[in-house]
Amino acid sequence: MQLAEIENYVTKLLPKVGVNKLRELVRLLYEINKRDHAPLSEILPADKNLTFERAKKILLQKRYPVNFKTARKDQFYLPKLELDSVQQADLTPRPFSPKTIYLETSVKDTPLAQRVRAAFPQADFHQTDGKTQVGSPYFSRRLDTLFIHREKYDFLKPCPCSCGSAGCGYNLVNLGFGCRFECEYCFLQQYQNLHAVLLPANVDEFLAKIDEGKFRKGLFDRPRIGSGEFTDSLVFDDLTQYSAQIVPFFRARAHLQFEFKTKSTNIGGLLRAGGAENVIVSWSVNAAPITDRAEHFTPNLSARLKAACEVARAGYRLGFHFDPVVIYNGYQQDYARTVQEMADTLPHDKIAWISVGTLRFSRELKKQIETRFPHNTILDGEFLLDFDGKMRYSVAQRLEAYQFLVPLLRKTFPKAVVYLCMEDPQVTGQF
Ligand code: SF4
Structure with a gap:
């Protein structure tokens, strides 16, 4: 209207x-x-x-x-x-084919820059000293521009979690910025102010910092380090081939574990790299109406689980993130179906962890979602301003969701660590 x-x-x-x-x-x-x-x-x-x-x-x-x-x-x-x-988001299916590509001079001859030249011969290439303003005025046009750069500062950091939430001790490496999927709830649409895809060409420098790092273990037996905060960890992996460097690096460091977080089925690089017990490949999973209608361009649940089985056979362990759980009429039956499909499909003993978090967003993100996805249904729930200034379902509604899903997951996958993500400590304390 x-x-x-x-x-x-x-x-x-x-x-x-x-x-x-x-x-x-x-x-x-x-x-x-x-x-x-x-x-x-x-x-x-x-x-x-x-x-x-x-x-x-x-x-x-x-x-x-x-x-x-x-x-x-x-x-x-x-x-x-x-x-x-x-x-408004452009939901016309199309391949990733940037029109303009910037190569920072210091990395213009790296293997990644060479692969980019070969993959997108039709693009308009520019060299830059890294200070040029790149990207579109609109977030929805971000895939038009690709920037291959040398990261100089932002290599490794503890997960900032959400102000006042119960943290899980996660550590982040920011391998890339921008994503080709269009999840309606994605925080990048509000957070990313440079509307382009940025991929660093100096992964070796990221990895070197890990050997210098001191990490927290949180709830887990070893510290967890992961990519996938500002992009999907694997969505560009056929191009970046980061997995070819990351997997052998961590295979040689059994005291740590690394997590690739994805919704993609872009697992060719992982399969070529061979498995590693301390490399966890984790998929975001959801109820079918959410994967099908709110996570545009992503593979559906069955395709994600099939990819998970393949990487498990190759020797990786698996993680799953029920995040964001969306509350709507009948949501419990739909989430139970997802758990059942996972139970029927996956090798249970390969699942290291499963996180659960209900949908939450900043005030600014709410406005972005409604303007970019005017036909969304994810905002139809009852969101209230909550303890950390974000909008969340009420504590009672969240508890109801967790009281249903957490015991179900623990019963179905007794060997996996099941934990809540970015929650109020008072809520987390009940699980
Ligand atoms: S896969 Fe992740 S990074 Fe990509 S659009 Fe969806 S939520 Fe955002």
């Missing part, structure tokens, strides 16, 4: 309402209409005694039927609705 139509409707009902109050009512009507597909006149019927306070209460009750009575009023976040069609 068009924004103007909703504004007109509210102005007709409450002609004297001020700008800020109008903004709140418009947002609530928009969100209810998007979720329920009900006409505006049914959501907020005309009534000559209607006041702003009364209208807002009616709409909050309808928008938050589960949490209206228990949530604090300052947990409802009702910013101005800004839908910019120019920013």
Whole structure:
């Protein structure tokens, strides 16, 4: 529904309402209409005694039927609705084929730069000293630009987790920035301000830092180091061939473990590199309606599990991340089906860990999701401002999700470590 139509409707009902109050009512009507597909006149019927306070209460009750009575009023976040069609995600399937490629001078002759030249002969190539501003004004055009660079500073760091959350002791190497998938909840759409794909050509320098590092073990038997914070760990691996360097490096360091986090089936490099017991290849898994409708361009669950079986046969261990768990009518049956498919398909003794985390996002990301994916359903749930300033389901709804999923996973995969990701310590403490 068009924004103007909703504004007109509210102005007709409450002609004297001020700008800020109008903004709140418009947002609530928009969100209810998007979720329920009900006409505006049914959501907020005309009534000559209607006041702003009364209208807002009616709409909050309808928008938050589960949490209206228990949530604090300052947990409802009702910013101005800004839908910019120019920013909408392009969901036309297409191969990764950057139009413009920048090679930083110091890495222009590296094997990665040579592979890039061979893979994209049609692209417009430029050399740069690394200070040139690259990329598109729009996040949705980020795949048009590829930048092969030398990383100088950001090699290795403890996972920042989320402010106030219970950490798991994870350590991160940032091998790349940008992704070719379009997950509707991806935090990069709000976080990435350089709209291009960046791939470092100096993986050897990243690995050298690992030998100097001091790591936390967290809940696990050995420290965990992983890539995949600002990109999918394997989505570009056929091009980058990072796995060819990473796997032998960690195979020789049994006191550490490395995790590739992915949704892809781009496992050729891993299979060629041979397995390693301390290299964990982990897949993000979800209920089928989420993988199929909110994780655009990604392989479906069955394809991910088939790839997992192949890498397990090659000697790797496996990890899985139920993240983000999305709560909707019937979600428990759908997640149980995913667990069952995993149980029927995977070698259970190869699963090292499984994490679980419910959908959460910053306020800014909410606005990005609604403008880039106006037909999304992931925002239809009841999200409230929470302990870390992010938007989350209420504690009661999260507990219900974890109380269902965590015991199911522990029973099905008794040898795997099952843990919660980026949660309130009070919630984590219950599991
Ligand atoms: S796979 Fe990960 S990095 Fe890529 S779009 Fe999805 S959430 Fe973002």
